[in-house]
Amino acid sequence: MAFLELINVHKSFGASVAVENFNLAVERGEFVSFLGPSGCGKTTTLRMIAGFEKPTAGRIIIDGVDVTDTPPNRRNIGMVFQSYALFPNMTVAENIGFGLKIARRPADEIRARVEELLRIIHMSEFGRRYPHQLSGGQQQRVALARALAIQPKVLLLDEPLSALDAKIRASLRQEIREIQRQLGITTIYVTHDQEEAMALSDRIVVMSRGRIEQIGTPFEVYNFPATRFVASFVGTLNLLQAMVVDAAIGLLTVEGQPIRVARPLPQHRSGDAISLAIRPELIALDGQMNGEVNRLSGTVEDVTFLGSIVRVRVRLSANKLHFDLFNNPQLRPPQPGSSIAVQFAPEACLVLGEDASPAHSMSASAAQAA
């Protein structure tokens, strides 16, 4: 039995449906992220786990106990907010010890636990400071320590890094993951930042319009998106309009140039127009790949230098695609206006289904190749 279970959870606000038929089983010690755009229902789901919102229907079970009707202060759940929500009238140490004080733990135990957590978040010398005397990153570390102090069954983080600058976000992200692994605490993390979700999570729940689009490891979600939404939301994609030539052998054309996908397309017939998705990193300059490859020719439209990589945009005719090259000071990048040919493996082609319906995922061989 899973440690945290959401069974057919549904939440409506009047006529508006925020979360629909949400089913999820999280194992003890697992780190799961809810990923999706604003208004997709990820925070509402998190708040239902915390007890701040009551599901319209469905059950929430934590460690075998049905907590659907349990008030938030009796769920033993740690929560970290985007706004930090530190108590301004209390010092850092008092903030961290607040939950233990409420639980009437002995003063010695509270002191020891606060010191331990201050050590874990590398802020031992900050115990006597007030929240307004700390930076945003420090405040969020204190908020994390405060949530962990009560040894919660589940740790919930609601976009905890959104208010921080990029550099602190990256380092704190790493710190959160290390602490979570160290303590082995079951964690649910809400974010709209796919990179954050990928870097942190054991599994990602991709959500859109109150529904789960896909649940999977970062590798699965990125490489084998289950729906058109996931494919377009997670990572960067080239979307090409193609026409089926021979569905039985997966032969297509893109603006008259033949290409092949890795497996047959039994749902399609010759002459069908379909959408094809290719990740930029799976495209290379012509001549750099071995084996069976697809080849497309076009004109370089734009070249963007992004530091470690150079992003090249190629216009075919109606279609455009872009791909990345590693920066090499010794090699001159392609010049705008010049002709260019690119190649990619048939396994790199993802045939997208209709909106919200499962796409025909990439073949198993693509998974192995990746």
Place this chain on the structure above:
Amino acid sequence: MLKRFWPWFWFIIGATYFLVPLYATFDFSLRARRGELSFAAYANVLNDIKFVESFWFSFQTALATIVISALVIVPTAYWVQLRMPRLRPVIEFFTLLPFVVPAVVLVFSLARTYNRTPLTDSREGLWVLLVGSYVILSFPYMYRAVDTGLRAINIHDLTEAAQSLGAGWFTILARVIFPNVYTALLSGAFITFAIVMGEFTIAALLAQPAFGPYMNRLASSKVYEPSALAIISFALTWAAIAAMQWIGRGAQARIAGPR
């Protein structure tokens, strides 16, 4: 140069408006003895036991009013902001009522409503009625101050953070909300204190030995002593407010930083 001139100009105009009458009252209070300046009027006032009694009575009444107002208004304003934000215009309308309903009407309504109950049949009961009336009078000042204070902090997240840490409603109010609206509460308390110390109508109609009726009685029977009393009450009220601010300075410093 001109930039500095105008702020000072308006400051001096404002200060003159307030200080000239105060100085005139002070000057007049020193002329109790013909041909010399003396503190005779002050000595007369301070030697009057009724002065000490009435001031102490009003001081206690003011403190009781502040405590009860805080206990009623902070949870109300908090709950309205947290759970019933749509009720805010309604509550704001109620806060204006003490300005619209004259004190005479208020006290007669209360006396009529609670007639033949312990509230009107005993001295203690009348004092409770007096404090209750003052709580109503202070409602606009206290509510608006607390409401502004609550808006300055993220009460939703603070409440949920406290709840997730196991706190119940009483703990949240006592240990998270009250300390964080302390400064706002203090500013409402200052106004309430000043109002109660000088209030005449309700105290007189409820036959209470308050400072307001004492000042009025003195003004109708003496010449220089009322001026001395005005200066003394002014100084004492300011001293009391300064003491309250001094007591609350720690909390203000703690939560004064950026959030």
